[in-house]
Amino acid sequence: MKKRFLAALIAGCALGSGTAFADEAYQDRKIGYTIVGKNWAIYQTPDGKAECPNGLNDGPREQFDKLYPREGHHKFAASQLEREGEVWLPDSKGDDRGLPFYEPQGKIGIGLDLDGKNDAGDFTSADGKVAGIDNQIYRVFGCVGNYRGPDGSYRFFIQEYMKKFNYNRMLIEIADLDDMVNDPDVTVTVLRGRDALLLDSQGAFAAGGTQRVDMRWGKDLIKSTKGRVVDGVLTTDPIDITMPESLKRGSANLLIHDWRVQLRLTEEGAEGLMGGYLDIEKLYNNLAQNWTTHYRSYGREPLPSEYRAMIRNADAYPDASGRNTAISSGWEVKFKQVFIVHPPQAVASGTPATGGASVPARQ
Amino acid sequence: MRKTFTSMLRGSTLALGCAFVLASCSGPANESAPAGKAAASVAATAEPVTDGTPKRLRALTQEQYLNTLAYVFGPDVQLNPNFPPAQRTDGLLALGTGRGGISSSQLELYQKAAVTVAQLVVDEDRRKFLLTCTPKDAGAADAACAAQFFSHVGRLMHRRPLSKVELAEYVDEAGKAATSLNDFYRGLAVSIEAMLISPDVLFVVEGAEADPRNAGRQRLDGYSLATRLSLFLWNAAPDDELLRAAEKGELQTPKGRLKQIDRMLASPRLEKGMRAFFDDMFAFDSFAALAKDAQMYPVFTGVTATDAREETLRVAVDHLIAKNLDYRDLYTTRDTFISPRLAAVYKLPATPTWSRYTFPEGSPRAGILTHVSFLAVHSHPVRSSPTMRGKALRELLLCQPVPPPPANVDFSALENPKATLRTTRDRVNFHLENPVCAGCHKITDPMGLALENFDGIGAFRETEKGQKIDASGALDGKPFKDAVGLGQTLRNHPALPSCLVKRAFAYGAGSPTTNADRPLLAYFTTKFGEEGYKLPALLRTITMSDAFSRISEPKPAPATGENTASAPSATAVAANTK
Numbered sequence: 001m002k003k004r005f006l007a008a009l010i011a012g013c014a015l016g017s018g019t020a021f022a023d024e025a026y027q028d029r030k031i032g033y034t035i036v037g038k039n040w041a042i043y044q045t046p047d048g049k050a051e052c053p054n055g056l057n058d059g060p061r062e063q064f065d066k067l068y069p070r071e072g073h074h075k076f077a078a079s080q081l082e083r084e085g086e087v088w089l090p091d092s093k094g095d096d097r098g099l100p101f102y103e104p105q106g107k108i109g110i111g112l113d114l115d116g117k118n119d120a121g122d123f124t125s126a127d128g129k130v131a132g133i134d135n136q137i138y139r140v141f142g143c144v145g146n147y148r149g150p151d152g153s154y155r156f157f158i159q160e161y162m163k164k165f166n167y168n169r170m171l172i173e174i175a176d177l178d179d180m181v182n183d184p185d186v187t188v189t190v191l192r193g194r195d196a197l198l199l200d201s202q203g204a205f206a207a208g209g210t211q212r213v214d215m216r217w218g219k220d221l222i223k224s225t226k227g228r229v230v231d232g233v234l235t236t237d238p239i240d241i242t243m244p245e246s247l248k249r250g251s252a253n254l255l256i257h258d259w260r261v262q263l264r265l266t267e268e269g270a271e272g273l274m275g276g277y278l279d280i281e282k283l284y285n286n287l288a289q290n291w292t293t294h295y296r297s298y299g300r301e302p303l304p305s306e307y308r309a310m311i312r313n314a315d316a317y318p319d320a321s322g323r324n325t326a327i328s329s330g331w332e333v334k335f336k337q338v339f340i341v342h343p344p345q346a347v348a349s350g351t352p353a354t355g356g357a358s359v360p361a362r363q
Numbered sequence: 364m365r366k367t368f369t370s371m372l373r374g375s376t377l378a379l380g381c382a383f384v385l386a387s388c389s390g391p392a393n394e395s396a397p398a399g400k401a402a403a404s405v406a407a408t409a410e411p412v413t414d415g416t417p418k419r420l421r422a423l424t425q426e427q428y429l430n431t432l433a434y435v436f437g438p439d440v441q442l443n444p445n446f447p448p449a450q451r452t453d454g455l456l457a458l459g460t461g462r463g464g465i466s467s468s469q470l471e472l473y474q475k476a477a478v479t480v481a482q483l484v485v486d487e488d489r490r491k492f493l494l495t496c497t498p499k500d501a502g503a504a505d506a507a508c509a510a511q512f513f514s515h516v517g518r519l520m521h522r523r524p525l526s527k528v529e530l531a532e533y534v535d536e537a538g539k540a541a542t543s544l545n546d547f548y549r550g551l552a553v554s555i556e557a558m559l560i561s562p563d564v565l566f567v568v569e570g571a572e573a574d575p576r577n578a579g580r581q582r583l584d585g586y587s588l589a590t591r592l593s594l595f596l597w598n599a600a601p602d603d604e605l606l607r608a609a610e611k612g613e614l615q616t617p618k619g620r621l622k623q624i625d626r627m628l629a630s631p632r633l634e635k636g637m638r639a640f641f642d643d644m645f646a647f648d649s650f651a652a653l654a655k656d657a658q659m660y661p662v663f664t665g666v667t668a669t670d671a672r673e674e675t676l677r678v679a680v681d682h683l684i685a686k687n688l689d690y691r692d693l694y695t696t697r698d699t700f701i702s703p704r705l706a707a708v709y710k711l712p713a714t715p716t717w718s719r720y721t722f723p724e725g726s727p728r729a730g731i732l733t734h735v736s737f738l739a740v741h742s743h744p745v746r747s748s749p750t751m752r753g754k755a756l757r758e759l760l761l762c763q764p765v766p767p768p769p770a771n772v773d774f775s776a777l778e779n780p781k782a783t784l785r786t787t788r789d790r791v792n793f794h795l796e797n798p799v800c801a802g803c804h805k806i807t808d809p810m811g812l813a814l815e816n817f818d819g820i821g822a823f824r825e826t827e828k829g830q831k832i833d834a835s836g837a838l839d840g841k842p843f844k845d846a847v848g849l850g851q852t853l854r855n856h857p858a859l860p861s862c863l864v865k866r867a868f869a870y871g872a873g874s875p876t877t878n879a880d881r882p883l884l885a886y887f888t889t890k891f892g893e894e895g896y897k898l899p900a901l902l903r904t905i906t907m908s909d910a911f912s913r914i915s916e917p918k919p920a921p922a923t924g925e926n927t928a929s930a931p932s933a934t935a936v937a938a939n940t941k
Contacts, residue, residue: 208710
């Protein structure tokens with residue numbers, strides 16, 4: 001493929017256009033991808049006993065039963081409203097009124113080494129090849145049913161929302177790309193697309209779609225960084241981004257400090273890991289706002305307890321008092337190749353067809 | 364009462380159906396030699412005198428019926444009646460409309476459509492502008508208003524003025540129903556429904572008259588000529604102006620006919636007409652049964668198939684009508700239209716809707732042979748097929764029939780090929796080793812192999828099972844190295860324009876061409892070339908020709924009486940039944 005790409009490039013330059021031929025997934029030394037799959041990086045053993053020896057955490061229903069036993073008589077304000085209030089005004093102090101919260105045990109985890117250090121709380125990959133993995137959010141979510149595969153309800157809904165909504169259309173464009181196997185210097189830009197994802201005849205996400213860049217509401221989300229491709233794997237330099245997201249009740253754009261990816265690239269798609277530090281307050285607020293109690297009940301997710309765990313495991317961006325405000329996080333991600341159209345300069349010349357605008361000849 | 368009236372029409376329609384089966388079983392004549400350079404060289408500078416074409420009795424196609432309804436009642440009168448398709452005859456579905464019968468279940472489809480349309484026409488909102496009068500009392504019959512409506516709409520739907528008897532019948536039945544239902548509009552709907560399934564509406568029965576300019580010969584009568592012209596150029600019934608020209612006899616004069624033809628060629632309706640023609644000529648009805656293996660080609664969906672068909676038709680209309688360019692360049696042009704679904708196969712960026720696109724110089728795609736439509740339709744569900752593609756190219760574009768394989772053909776060598784035969788070229792070369800196969804395959808496979816850079820859905824590939832694809836080949840002694848070269852070679856093939864001429868004349872006249880037509884077709888082809896292979900010019904030449912309107916002498920009926928020389932008119936059949 002490299003050979004063909006170079007040949008096309010030479011031919012394109014010879015024509016004075018500096019462009020490649022059609023029928024190429026990447027053109028003009030660029031390839032684009034759109035996100036089609038995203039899950040928190042949760043390491044799981046088949047029966048879950050190794051990482052969650054105490055089992056999975058209680059959710060809102062179970063906690064409510066413990067706090068307000070059914071045989072008792074409870075005032076509305078001192079029971080339902082009280083616990084609901086704790087969702088919105090979480091407290092990091094105390095022990096959550098004696099309610100237990102189980103964090104994953106062990107050293108094995110999935111994710112990226114964000115700080116280049118192998119600290120005490122860091123994880124090591126299951127094959128032992130990668131140490132110093134920073135993914136402390138796993139300590140929070142790892143024993144919560146909503147986040148665990150294969151059927152944690154958030155895992156289902158977040159993939160479903162990929163089809164249903166457009167505001168989560170995270171795009172990655174790799175430019176200055178001469179070789180998809182080894183290229184020491186590429187430019188990686190994060191953008192938001194505004195088109196539906198392409199589905200194949202079986203309803204799965206397909207490569208080859210087109211995404212127009214959202215320049216109206218997504219302009220501020222466009223960020224670029226540098227990266228390199230080694231043996232077909234793209235690794236990017238850290239950069240702060242806002243990750244476009246759509247959840248049940250709105251657009252929950254997440255600020256990620258030191259965001260980076262490690263993706264195996266093909267012409268059809270890219271797959272791998274994404275990591276960075278999440279601002280705890282914003283993350284918690286997003287979770288509270290976008291998932292109602294019944295969603296949390298599906299997967300037994302005790303949000304006030306999670307807040308305490310977030311504070312406990314926060315590992316970066318300390319405030320003036322020295323308290324960490326962000327938590328290292330990892331995601332397993334999948335992308336499909338798309339053609340990214342940048343308005344308006346990328347729209348090639350050509351007479352608009354009836355009922356439609358002209359298509360870019362090439363990017 | 365309504366039931367009686369409908370049953371009456373049903374009976375007449377069935378009778379007509381039987382009659383037209385008998386009248387149309389002459390079938391296509393044998394015509395094996397392509398009308399190429401040799402034929403063109405014998406062309407005269409003036410139109411050769413031919414016998415003309417037979418009077419035809421044929422059914423309106425679904426598209427013709429729907430187009431007519433849209434033009435008469437408005438584009439929002441839409442329905443999807445699923446009329447049965449015609450049988451492809453001599454390369455065209457249009458010629459199959461003169462064959463076959465009407466079963467009761469088919470008639471039911473027509474009737475359902477008619478009921479829907481009738482209800483839409485008298486709908487409270489639409490009646491205000493579809494009816495040219497208002498009844499004195501909406502709860503009672505109004506013969507004057509009904510007569511005004513049916514004389515206007517009946518003329519457009521019957522493609523001729525209604526006779527007094529026909530008009531009276533529609534008005535009377537509408538009146539009886541209105542009285543019975545205490546509703547003028549519902550009564551009107553009963554007669555509208557009856558009109559829409561009338562054999563005179565559903566079937567085209569051509570009539571002839573003596574040709575005063577050619578003693579002893581016959582020509583189409585004015586209304587039949589108007590209908591033939593309109594179905595050919597617009598794929599719909601004549602409009603008011605064309606019927607008026609027929610009524611005044613203007614269509615029978617060269618000047619009057621030219622005026623109408625030029626008007627029709629300039630009309631937006633021409634686009635629909637030519638879309639229908641090329642859809643037929645390219646055998647795009649195959650898309651109805653097109654399926655691709657979802658595992659092998661997951662990106663190919665039902666929408667992809669629909670869009671592929673649309674792409675080629677858009678290009679044909681844009682190239683040949685909007686831009687009025689050389690027909691032959693349809694096989695080399697890099698201009699096309701892309702939809703999001705097609706873009707996924709072409710690996711191109713797309714806008715959310717259809718948009719123009721030009722494949723760049725150096726692209727492996729040029730001409731409609733490299734469209735997803737041609738490549739996908741003429742492939743197997745799981746792989747490409749050089750043989751199917753080559754056969755389609757010969758038959759559809761060059762009018763050169765390829766015989767079917769012998770009944771005892773052994774497919775095992777192809778279906779279980781040796782492991783050493785890695786590419787499709789390796790496998791199909793087996794054909795050429797067997798003399799029984801080679802005779803036909805040598806005229807199909809070399810062109811089909813030139814398209815091997817495109818898989819079973821038309822996606823580009825450089826290699827097959829790790830082997831670089833060799834897309835070289837030859838077409839009738841002209842070598843080329845790839846699909847673009849094939850398109851260029853096809854573009855310069857003398858049979859390419861002559862095939863279009865043959866198809867267009869047969870399509871327009873509604874009957875297969877015969878060997879006797881060869882001088883005429885050669886004349887058309889020569890003129891086509893002289894005018895730069897422009898489609899509108901060819902349409903003008905054909906429709907202005909004497910042959911287009913001349914009616915051949917009926918053949919004597921066989922003594923056995925099994926065949927009839929001419930069809931009874933729908934009116935006559937209907938009248939006898941009534």
